[in-house]
Amino acid sequence: MTVMDQVYQEHRAPASPGHPRILSLANQKGGVGKTTTAINLGTALAAIGERVLIVDLDPQGNASTGLGIDRRSRNVSTYDVLIGEAPLRDAVVATAVPRLQIAASTMDLSGLELELGAARDRAFRLRNAITALNTNATEATDYTYVLIDCPPSLNLLTVNAMAASDAILVPLQCEFFALEGLSQLLQTVEQVRSTLNPNLSIHGIVLTMFDSRNNLSNQVVADVRQFMGSKVYNTMIPRNVRI
Helix, strand or coil, rough: CHHHHHHHHHCCCCCCCCCCCCEEECCCCCCCCHHHHHHHHHHHHHHHHCCEEECCCCCCCCHHHCCCCHHHHHCCCHHHHHHCCHHHHHHHEEEECCCEECCCHHHHHHHHHHHHHCCCCCCCCCHHHHHHHHHHHCCCCCCCCEEECCCCCHHHHHHHHHHHHEEEEEEEECCCCHHHHHHHHHHHHHHHHHHHCCCEEEEEEEEEEEEECCHHHHHHHHHHHHHHHHEEEEEEEEECCCC
């Protein structure tokens, strides 16, 4: 069973309009495959008929670039949404993939934490924006899945994503400090669950950059499976220089 199969079976979108399944791709380490997973999962779900929105919360904007959104055309971005200057629907643009849209990001997001300061609702900006989008959903914005591509840090952007999500997908590179990083992420999830979003869950762990010839990769796989059990997907993404 593939990652997409498991996501689709366990988080099948409900029939009622305006209630998409919201999943965050999160890991505080960069280069583990968050954006690649978000783009490919979104494309796969769209290919089987789901209506998918990717929300790019990474200031680097790689998901936006990867889906062909030119930086010069990002007139309204997720930054504008989170500081309250635009509704989420105004940041949404179509991609070349049918039924897949994206709310693009810009480097302005890197200063969001400082700009929001001590605003009381600073952790709920994204949740409120998605709720408003769902409440006023049109045929074009009636999504069945929302995938949030988080930045490589456990900052206010990632907390916003977790506060807005039903569950988290964790791409995890098969490398030496994998478990240490996973433990830090799980602590953040517990903090968010206890204070902001009691229904948040870990949907699963996607092992990435796996090299079967490497003893360390195999040991990391064994350790993560022992630590997380059935939360670890059977599918592993191999290291491949051609990808």
